[in-house]
Each structure stands twice: as structure tokens, then as C-alpha cells.
Amino acid sequence: MHYLDHAATTDLRPEAAEEWLRVARLTGNASSTHGAGQQARRILEESRERLAAVLECDPPEVVLTSGGTESVNLAVQGLWRSRIAPADAVVLPDAEHHATLDTAAALAAEGARVLPVPVDAVGRIPVDRFAAAVAAGGVAVATALVANNEVGTVNDAAALAHAAAGAGVPLHLDAVAALGHLPVSFHGWRGDAPAGAGLVALSVAGHKIGAPVGTGALVVARTARLAALLHGGAQQRGLRAGTQDVAGAAALAVAAERAESDRSAESARLGVLRDRLVAGILGSIPDARLLGDGDPLGRLPGNAHLLFPGAPSESLLFLLDRAGISASAGSACQAGVAEPSHVVQALGRSEAEARSVIRFSLGRTSTDADVDAVLAVIGDAYARASGR
Ligand SMILES: Cc1ncc(COP(=O)(O)O)c(C=O)c1O
Known part of the structure; x- marks a missing residue:
């Protein structure tokens, strides 16, 4: 998984x-x-x-x-x-x-x-x-x-x-x-x-x-x-x-204590994984957009939050899950509830866009294999979910 x-x-x-x-x-x-x-x-x-x-x-x-x-x-x-x-x-x-x-x-x-x-x-x-x-x-x-x-x-x-x-x-x-x-x-x-x-x-x-x-x-x-x-x-x-x-x-x-003592090395490691994930997704899906701060220093090191225009979050999450990938459409409290993200709308995005986002969040056990797994399936998942 x-x-x-x-x-x-x-x-x-x-x-x-x-x-x-x-x-x-x-x-x-x-x-x-x-x-x-x-x-x-x-x-x-x-x-x-x-x-x-x-x-x-x-x-x-x-x-x-x-x-x-x-x-x-x-x-x-x-x-x-x-x-x-x-x-x-x-x-x-x-x-x-x-x-x-x-x-x-x-x-x-x-x-x-x-x-x-x-x-x-x-x-x-x-x-x-x-x-x-x-x-x-x-x-x-x-x-x-x-x-x-x-x-x-x-x-x-x-x-x-x-x-x-x-x-x-x-x-x-x-x-x-x-x-x-x-x-x-x-x-x-x-x-x-x-x-x-x-x-x-x-x-x-x-x-x-x-x-x-x-x-x-x-x-x-x-x-x-x-x-x-x-x-x-x-x-x-x-x-x-x-x-x-x-x-x-x-x-x-x-x-x-452990989170704090590992923080700087771990943030650097996750930042590299995140940047590879984001670059790979944007490279294979030209319509996708990174939401949040594009400056790596202005965002959490493990956070990759992307807009996939025309692809409902639920469909993407379903297809990713079938490929053994667990991600989210936003905060966990909203998962499973077909509500558009209030955060995405607060950024000035439309309700339709707020229903077409995926948050990949990396952590202590994340590796290159996780990034590779997403990059292997995301193009096909987007094509199927968006009908493009
Ligand atoms: C920023 C933020 N505040 C509060 C909470 C709620 O925390 P808990 O799940 O421990 O109740 C969360 C959980 O996702 C969160 O991300």
C-alpha cells in the first residue's frame, strides 16, 4: 500500500x-x-x-x-x-x-x-x-x-x-x-x-x-x-x-521529541520527494495546477495539493485507491462527504474546482516508491475521471 x-x-x-x-x-x-x-x-x-x-x-x-x-x-x-x-x-x-x-x-x-x-x-x-x-x-x-x-x-x-x-x-x-x-x-x-x-x-x-x-x-x-x-x-x-x-x-x-529532533533532516527529505511528485504530475497532466504556495519554503514540506480540472475528487480517489494509493480530497473530516473544500474556495477557486482536488501528504514512512506509484497511474486516472 x-x-x-x-x-x-x-x-x-x-x-x-x-x-x-x-x-x-x-x-x-x-x-x-x-x-x-x-x-x-x-x-x-x-x-x-x-x-x-x-x-x-x-x-x-x-x-x-x-x-x-x-x-x-x-x-x-x-x-x-x-x-x-x-x-x-x-x-x-x-x-x-x-x-x-x-x-x-x-x-x-x-x-x-x-x-x-x-x-x-x-x-x-x-x-x-x-x-x-x-x-x-x-x-x-x-x-x-x-x-x-x-x-x-x-x-x-x-x-x-x-x-x-x-x-x-x-x-x-x-x-x-x-x-x-x-x-x-x-x-x-x-x-x-x-x-x-x-x-x-x-x-x-x-x-x-x-x-x-x-x-x-x-x-x-x-x-x-x-x-x-x-x-x-x-x-x-x-x-x-x-x-x-x-x-x-x-x-x-x-x-x-523525536519529531523535533528529526525535523530538519526529515523536512529536507520530504521536500525533495514532494517536488518530484509535483513536477511529475504537472509534467504528465498539463491541465493540473499546484494549489497553495509555489515557493517550496512557503508550504509544508510534505504537502502536494493539486487541482485536476474536470475530474471529480471522488473518482480520482477511487481510481488511486484501486491502485493501492491512499490520498485525500482535503481535511480528513471532510473525506467521504461530497462537500466542496471551503479552503479551495477561499483561494478564489470555483465550487467545481473545489470538487476536483487531491491532497497528497507525505510523512515519516514515505519513500520514492510511493512517488513512483502515483506517477505510474495518475495520467490514466485523470483521463478516466475527467473523460478527456
Ligand atoms: C489544522 C488542524 N486543526 C485541527 C485538527 C483536528 O485535530 P484532531 O483530528 O486531533 O481532532 C486537524 C486535523 O486534521 C487539523 O489538521
Whole structure:
């Protein structure tokens, strides 16, 4: 099988699996005061420290969650719910992940004003437009992707954080697609922002970096005003009640450390594979177009997102799947749902074009053989799917 959907979820790292199993076999609730509980507590806090070192934040700022969706919800809902009246607006770029879009829609139903920020033709959030939106007045929370999970475009996280800090607005960054591929620095991006403003929350998910599904974290600045979504215990600064997943935390820490130590060599390796994949597809299908930033440095190293005019995504995915190739039409949450990608439309493309895209995403186990497999079948698959 040729798995080219690492942005949906990627292989569990063997060392993360081993660590998960080792710790899962230990008995003890990290909130108990006896020896078994204290052992669990030690492993938990060491894992938090290791994760904090990767994310460049302080250990108490790491709130462990069940993954990206929970982290985004806690950040966006939590910041909005602790707003100081009359602030009521959410600054929302157009090409965010559904975890964010749907959270903002739920808050809109409760009275939040949504201030959209159009992205540019490659899917990047223009810093000047974002700065104008956060400075509009009455903003309770702003949110933005570090890197777009569909088209792979990388945003200027530091500049977005600087704009939010200047406007005195709390900002959440979704680093789910970025972690393991780009440098992520909570304190670096936060800079010397005033208390409660600028970058105050940052989301990551374990299953995108080789930790088990069901692990993740939200970094929450000490000065952030954030309402909890779960109630029932004082764990994790009262921000996320419930018995803590020590084995998940340990596996997440191992995967994050490994992803970070491999990052620069792995990004270079994936960039070469991606460029060969893109060049091969564009060479054999003159009508195909690369979406997102054409500058390799402006996009995630493993992301090749292409428009295949006239060929429905579902037909292409079916033909690729029959050839043993797993790819995607966009974010996993949309897979199987015949909805045109909102991200592709946010780039200024038509609804028909948004139904004719494929995202190939490369990862740790990707090789030249995967690229060769796609290049061997894509021309024929396009001819059949488009009827050309
Ligand atoms: C950018 C981004 N944010 C959030 C999520 C949601 O993360 P999870 O699948 O861990 O809930 C994803 C998952 O695809 C994502 O790519």
C-alpha cells in the first residue's frame, strides 16, 4: 500500500507505542497521594516538561487534551466565554480547519460576531488584513492556523501574534498541521506581549506526529483568561478536569521529541520527494495546477495539493485507491462527504474546482516508491475521471 495521507493521520512511532504500553501497564491515578499515584504523577509531570521543551513554553502552560479538536474548542470557546463585555467578536480567517470554523459558528449562535479575514490566492492570511480585523474594536478572541492543513501554506505566526498583541487581543494559534514540520515556539511567538493579549493559546495533536490518536495539548499562557469546558476536578490548573492520561502524555512526549529532533533532516527529505511528485504530475497532466504556495519554503514540506480540472475528487480517489494509493480530497473530516473544500474556495477557486482536488501528504514512512506509484497511474486516472 502507498499511504499518502499523512496529514490526516500518520504512523504510530514504534518508540511512542513502546512507551505507551510501558506506562499503561503501571497502576496509579496521578491525583492520588499514595506511592502508585506519585509514580504516575512523576511520569506525567516529566512528560509535560519534555513536551514544553519541544513547544518552547513552561511546563505548567501545557494542558493535555484528547487532540486537536478539543484543544481548538477549549481555546476558542474558552477565550470567548471569558471575554470582558462589550467585546463579543471572533476574528476568523476564511481557510481555517473545521474544528475552528464550526466552533465559531456555535459561538455565533450564542451571539458572537464573526469577523472574517479573507486569505490570499495561495491561502495565506495577509498580516495587514488580520491586523485591521483585530484592531477593529470589540474583539474577544482571534484565531489562525500556523500552516494550512489542506493546501499546506505557511502563515507568518510571529507577525500575526505581534498584530494581536498590539491590539490587546488574545490569539489562539492552531499548530496541528505545523508541528513536526516547522519550528514551533510558543514563547518566541508570544514575545513580550502584555498579560492576556497576543499569543495566549496554541493547539497541537498527537496523531499527526506519531503519537497515539486521542493525545494532544493546548498551551495556555499563565496570564490568559480562559473558561474551562469540562468541570469535575482541579486537574491541569482547573482548565481540563478529569483523570489524566499518563500513558498518552508519555507517548506524546516521546513522539514530540523525536519529531523535533528529526525535523530538519526529515523536512529536507520530504521536500525533495514532494517536488518530484509535483513536477511529475504537472509534467504528465498539463491541465493540473499546484494549489497553495509555489515557493517550496512557503508550504509544508510534505504537502502536494493539486487541482485536476474536470475530474471529480471522488473518482480520482477511487481510481488511486484501486491502485493501492491512499490520498485525500482535503481535511480528513471532510473525506467521504461530497462537500466542496471551503479552503479551495477561499483561494478564489470555483465550487467545481473545489470538487476536483487531491491532497497528497507525505510523512515519516514515505519513500520514492510511493512517488513512483502515483506517477505510474495518475495520467490514466485523470483521463478516466475527467473523460478527456
Ligand atoms: C489544522 C488542524 N486543526 C485541527 C485538527 C483536528 O485535530 P484532531 O483530528 O486531533 O481532532 C486537524 C486535523 O486534521 C487539523 O489538521
